[in-house]
Amino acid sequence: xxxxxxxxxxxxxxxxxxxxxxxxxxxxxxxxxxxxxxxxxxxxxxxxxxxxxxxxxxxxxxxxxxxxxxxxxxxxxxxxxxxxxxxxxxxxxxxxxxxxxxxxxxxxxxxxxxxxxxxxxxxxxxxxxxxxxxxxxxxxxxxxxxxxxxxxxxxxxxxxxxxxxxxxxxxxxxxxxxxxxxxxxxxxxxxxxxxxxxxxxxxxxxxxxxxxxxxxxxxxxxxxxxxxxxxxxxxxxxxxxxxxxxxxxxxxxxxxxxxxxxxxxxxxxxxxxxxxxxxxxxxxxxxxxxxxxxxxxxxxxxxxxxxxxxxxxxxxxxxxxxxxxxxxxxxxxxxxxxxxxxxxxxxxxxxxxxxxxxxxxxxxxxxxxxxxxxxxxxxxxxxxxxxxxxxxxxxxxxxxxxxxxxxxxxxxxxxxxxxxxxxxxxxxxxxxxxxxxxxxxxxxxxxxxxxxxxxxxxxxxxxxxxxxxxxxxxxxxxxxxxxxxxxxxxxxxxxxxxxxxxxxxxxxxxxxxxxxxxxxxxxxxxxxxxxxxxxxxxxxxxxxxxxxxxxxxxxxxxxxxxxxxxxxxxxxxxxxxxxxxxxxxxxxxxxxxxxxxxxxxxxxxxxxxxxxxxxxxxxxxxxxxxxxxxxxxxxxxxxxxxxxxxxxxxxxxxxxxxxxxxxxxxxxxxxxxxxxxxxxxxxxxxxxxxxxxxxxxxxxxxxxxxxxxxxxxxxxxxxxxxxxxxxxxxxxxxxxxxxxxxxxxxxxxxxxxxxxxxxxxxxxxxxxxxxxxxxxxxxxxxxxxxxxxxxxxxxxxxxxxxxxxxxxxxxxxxxxxxxxxxxxxxxxxxxxxxxxxxxxxxxxxxx
RNA sequence: GCGGGCGUGGUGGAACUGGUAGACGCGCCAGACUCAAAAUCUGGUACCGAAAGGUGUGUCGGUUCGAUUCCGACCGCCCGCACCA
Numbered sequence: 001x002x003x004x005x006x007x008x009x010x011x012x013x014x015x016x017x018x019x020x021x022x023x024x025x026x027x028x029x030x031x032x033x034x035x036x037x038x039x040x041x042x043x044x045x046x047x048x049x050x051x052x053x054x055x056x057x058x059x060x061x062x063x064x065x066x067x068x069x070x071x072x073x074x075x076x077x078x079x080x081x082x083x084x085x086x087x088x089x090x091x092x093x094x095x096x097x098x099x100x101x102x103x104x105x106x107x108x109x110x111x112x113x114x115x116x117x118x119x120x121x122x123x124x125x126x127x128x129x130x131x132x133x134x135x136x137x138x139x140x141x142x143x144x145x146x147x148x149x150x151x152x153x154x155x156x157x158x159x160x161x162x163x164x165x166x167x168x169x170x171x172x173x174x175x176x177x178x179x180x181x182x183x184x185x186x187x188x189x190x191x192x193x194x195x196x197x198x199x200x201x202x203x204x205x206x207x208x209x210x211x212x213x214x215x216x217x218x219x220x221x222x223x224x225x226x227x228x229x230x231x232x233x234x235x236x237x238x239x240x241x242x243x244x245x246x247x248x249x250x251x252x253x254x255x256x257x258x259x260x261x262x263x264x265x266x267x268x269x270x271x272x273x274x275x276x277x278x279x280x281x282x283x284x285x286x287x288x289x290x291x292x293x294x295x296x297x298x299x300x301x302x303x304x305x306x307x308x309x310x311x312x313x314x315x316x317x318x319x320x321x322x323x324x325x326x327x328x329x330x331x332x333x334x335x336x337x338x339x340x341x342x343x344x345x346x347x348x349x350x351x352x353x354x355x356x357x358x359x360x361x362x363x364x365x366x367x368x369x370x371x372x373x374x375x376x377x378x379x380x381x382x383x384x385x386x387x388x389x390x391x392x393x394x395x396x397x398x399x400x401x402x403x404x405x406x407x408x409x410x411x412x413x414x415x416x417x418x419x420x421x422x423x424x425x426x427x428x429x430x431x432x433x434x435x436x437x438x439x440x441x442x443x444x445x446x447x448x449x450x451x452x453x454x455x456x457x458x459x460x461x462x463x464x465x466x467x468x469x470x471x472x473x474x475x476x477x478x479x480x481x482x483x484x485x486x487x488x489x490x491x492x493x494x495x496x497x498x499x500x501x502x503x504x505x506x507x508x509x510x511x512x513x514x515x516x517x518x519x520x521x522x523x524x525x526x527x528x529x530x531x532x533x534x535x536x537x538x539x540x541x542x543x544x545x546x547x548x549x550x551x552x553x554x555x556x557x558x559x560x561x562x563x564x565x566x567x568x569x570x571x572x573x574x575x576x577x578x579x580x581x582x583x584x585x586x587x588x589x590x591x592x593x594x595x596x597x598x599x600x601x602x603x604x605x606x607x608x609x610x611x612x613x614x615x616x617x618x619x620x621x622x623x624x625x626x627x628x629x630x631x632x633x634x635x636x637x638x639x640x641x642x643x644x645x646x647x648x649x650x651x652x653x654x655x656x657x658x659x660x661x662x663x664x665x666x667x668x669x670x671x672x673x674x675x676x677x678x679x680x681x682x683x684x685x686x687x688x689x690x691x692x693x694x695x696x697x698x699x700x701x702x703x704x705x706x707x708x709x710x711x712x713x714x715x716x717x718x719x720x721x722x723x724x725x726x727x728x729x730x731x732x733x734x735x736x737x738x739x740x741x742x743x744x745x746x747x748x749x750x751x752x753x754x755x756x757x758x759x760x761x762x763x764x765x766x767x768x769x770x771x772x773x774x775x776x777x778x779x780x781x782x783x784x785x786x787x788x789x790x791x792x793x794x795x796x797x798x799x800x801x802x803x804x805x806x807x808x809x810x811x812x813x814x815x816x817x818x819x820x821x822x823x824x825x826x827x828x829x830x831x832x833x834x835x836x837x838x839x840x841x842x843x844x845x846x847x
Numbered sequence: 848g849c850g851g852g853c854g855u856g857g858u859g860g861a862a863c864u865g866g867u868a869g870a871c872g873c874g875c876c877a878g879a880c881u882c883a884a885a886a887u888c889u890g891g892u893a894c895c896g897a898a899a900g901g902u903g904u905g906u907c908g909g910u911u912c913g914a915u916u917c918c919g920a921c922c923g924c925c926c927g928c929a930c931c932a
Contacts (some may be wrong), residue, residue: 110894121881214851214852218851221851221928224928244932323930326931342930359924415932537927657873662872715871718869793866796911842867844913
C-alpha cells in the first residue's frame with residue numbers, strides 16, 4: 001500500500017473544505033451554540049510553535065463540538081496596532097499599514113496550512129478603519145456614560161524622543177531607544193474608570209468556575225481589596241490629615257504619622273523648606289528602580305509638624321515624610337505603629353521612635369512582652385490601650401471604628417489596589433481618540449456622524465515625538481461645538497483596548513454599531529477561550545471591564561466575556577552553545593548518542609536547558625519547515641501528545657518522528673479495514689476476538705469523548721494509541737468489527753488530524769466528509785465485561801489476582817481469594833482476621 | 848516576605864471521588880523481513896535478586912485494612928505579587 005502523502009492530501013482536503021464553505025458559521029441555527037476562541041495573534045509576519053499549539057487546541061475543540069452537533073463559532077483576526085509596525089516603518093521606511101497587511105497575508109497563508117476549521121469570512125484586523133471606527137463609537141459611548149475621564153498622571157517621558165514610554169521601555173532610568181534620562185511628567189491623559197467596577201470584578205471571579213484557579217487568584221491580588229478605616233488627624237498647623245489603616249486596633253501603639261513624598265501636604269511644605277524639597281527629590285531617584293525598592297533603606301524627614309492623637313488630643317505624634325509611603329494607595333498618609341508593622345518598626349528603630357506593643361499573644365505576659373527587631377502581627381489581646389484593653393484584635397478594630405465614626409472623625413472604607421486604566425498613548429499606529437480640543441469649549445467629542453477619525457495616509461516617522469502631533473494637516477480641525485479652529489487629540493488608545501472587545505465584534509463583524517446585540521447575546525459569553533498565561537491579568541481584566549461596561553450600556557446581556565478559560569503552556573526546545581559561548585541553532589546541530597555536534601565542522605557543542613523558544617537563544621523551530629517535511633497533522637498531533645496542555649512542552653525531533661509514524665499507522669490500519677465489509681455493515685461480536693475488539697473500540701469512544709470535553713488532549717492521544725494497538729491484536733476479528741474499529745479510530749482522531757481523517761474516511765468508502773460526520777457514541781453494554789480481574793492483597797500488600805464473574809457477590813469473591821495459592825502461602829497457616837472486599841476493585845485480607 | 852503550584856522509571860507523562868503504581872509515547876534491547884540498510888512488524892524494558900522474594904511515587908512522621916492520592920513537618924524546583932499600611 002502506498003504511503004500517506006501528507007502534503008498532497010492536506011492541500012486537497014483544505015480545498016474541499018473551502019469549496020464547500022464548511023466552516024462558515026450559519027447565522028441562524030436550531031443547534032446549541034459553542035463559541036471557541038483562541039487569543040488572536042499579533043501579525044508579526046510568521047507563525048511560531050506557540051501559535052500552532054494554541055490554535056491546534058482550539059481547533060480540536062471546535063471540530064469536536066461541531067461533530068457533537070453544536071453550532072460552533074471559531075473565528076480569527078489580528079491584533080494589528082502597536083509598536084513593532086512603527087519600528088519596522090522607521091527602520092525600513094515602509095508604511096506601518098503596508099507592513100502590517102503584508103504580515104497578515106503571510107500569516108493567514110501559514111495558518112491555513114494548519115487546516116484550522118476557522119470561519120474566515122469573519123476575519124478582521126484591529127487596524128481596519130471599519131473596526132476602529134466602531135471602537136471610537138464605543139469610546140464615546142463610554143465617555144457619555146462616565147466610564148472615561150481626563151486626568152493628570154505621572155508618566156515616563158523621554159525628553160529626546162518627546163514621547164511617553166511604557167514602564168518596560170525604561171531601562172535603568174533611560175529611554176530604551178534614545179538613551180536619555182527619563183523624566184516623570186504630569187500629563188493630562190485619558191483614563192477608563194475601571195475602579196468603578198473593582199467590587200464587581202472581584203466578586204464575579206467566584207462565578208468563573210471554568211477559569212484556572214491561578215488566574216483568579218492573580219486577578220484577586222491585583223484588585224487588592226482591603227477593608228479598613230479612614231480617619232483624620234488634627235495637625236499643629238490647624239490643618240487636617242486623612243490616613244487609611246487596616247489596623248485601627250493598634251491606634252494606641254502609634255508613634256508617628258508619615259506622609260508620602262508625593263503627598264500634597266509634603267509638596268506644600270517643601271516650598272518653604274529647601275531640605276525637605278531635596279529629600280523629596282532624593283526619594284524620587286530611588287523610587288523608580290524596582291529591584292532597589294526591596295533593599296532600600298527606610299528614610300524619613302521630620303516636618304516639624306505634629307498630629308494630635310484622636311483619642312487623646314494632648315498626645316502629639318511627629319509628622320514625618322517617609323520614602324516608603326505610597327501616594328497611590330489609600331490616602332498617601334499613614335500612622336506608624338512600630339510594634340505591629342515591620343516597616344514601621346524598621347523606621348522607628350532608625351529614628352529612635354518609641355515602640356509600644358498593644359497586641360499581646362495569648363501565651364505572653366502583657367507586663368513583660370516586648371518587640372525587638374520583628375514586629376508582632378499575629379492575634380492576641382489588646383494592652384496599653386485604655387478602653388481597648390483585653391479585647392481581641394477584631395473587637396478592638398470594631399470599637400475604634402465605631403467611636404471615630406460616632407465622633408465624625410472617620411469612616412470605615414474599602415480600599416483597592418486597582419487603579420484606573422490610563423489609555424492615552426503618544427503613538428501614531430493606534431486607534432485615534434475621537435476628541436477635539438477647542439480653545440473656547442475645551443474638550444469636545446467628535447460627533448458620531450463625523451466618525452471615523454481616520455489615521456493619516458502617510459505617517460512621517462522622521463519627526464521627533466508623535467508623528468500625529470507633528471502632522472498639522474491632520475491635527476487641525478474645527479470645534480464641533482462652536483465651529484472655531486481647534487486641534488484633534490493626537491493620542492491613540494492603548495492597544496489593550498483593541499483586544500478588549502474583539503470577541504464581541506466577531507459575533508457580527510459587519511454590524512454598523514460596535515456590537516449587534518442579537519448576535520452578541522446568542523454567542524456570548526465565549527464558551528472556551530484559550531491563550532497564554534502571560535495575559536492572566538491585563539488583557540483578561542480589561543476584557544472583563546469592557547464587557548461589564550458594555551453590559552451596563554445595554555449592548556450585551558452577559559456581564560462576563562469568557563465562561564471557560566484555558567491557559568496553555570509554552571513550547572520549549574533544547575539550547576546549544578559552542579565553545580565560545582555562542583548560541584547555536586538546532587538546524588546547525590547534529591545529534592549522536594545524546595551528544596550534540598556542529599553539522600558543518602563536527603565540533604562538539606554544549607547542550608543546555610530546554611527553554612522557551614526565542615530568537616535570542618536561537619532555539620527556534622519554524623512550524624512551516626515541519627509542515628513541509630511531515631505535514632500539518634503531524635505537528636498538530638505532536639502538540640496534543642504526551643504533555644498536559646497547561647504545561648510547557650518540549651519539541652523534539654524524535655517525538656515528531658513518532659507522530660509521523662502514527663500518521664502512517666492510522667493510514668495503514670484504515671487501509672487494511674477498507675475492503676473487509678461494506679459501509680454500514682452492523683458489527684457483531686460472536687467470537688472472543690471480535691468481542692474484545694468491539695469492547696476496545698467502545699472503551700476508546702467513551703474515553704476520548706470524555707478527555708476531549710475536559711481538554712485532556714494528551715490522554716485522548718493515549719487512548720487513540722490503545723485503540724490502534726487493539727486493532728493490531730484484533731486482526732482475526734470479524735470484518736465488521738474491524739471496520740467499526742477503523743472508523744472509530746478515524747473519527748476519534750479527526751479533530752486532531754483532520755486531513756488524515758478525511759483521506760481515511762474516503763478510503764473506507766464513505767462519500768461524506770469526516771468533518772461532517774456525527775461524533776461516534778459508545779454502546780454502554782460493550783463497556784462491561786462478564787468477568788473481572790481484581791487484585792488480592794494480604795495486609796495491604798498485593799500478592800496475586802483473582803478473576804471472577806463481574807456480578808459475583810462479596811462472599812464468592814472472598815472464597816475465591818482465600819483459595820488462591822499465593823494467599824495461602826502468604827498467610828502461612830494463620831487465620832484471616834478480617835477480609836475487606838471492595839466490589840470490582842480489590843480484596844484485602846488482614847492476617 | 849506574601850500568595851499559588853509542583854516533585855512518579857533512562858525520558859515526556861498515566862493512575863477517576865484513598866483500592867493492582869508506571870497506561871500511552873519516546874528511547875533502549877532482542878527477534879522477524881532484507882544480500883544489506885532504511886521503513887515496517889513482533890516481543891521485552893521501575894530497581895535489587897539466579898529464583899523465591901524484596902524495595903520503590905523528594906525526605907521524615909501520622910491517619911487507614913489499604914496512601915502517588917488525605918494530614919503535619921522538612922528539603923528542592925517553578926510561577927505570580929511585592930514597602931498596598
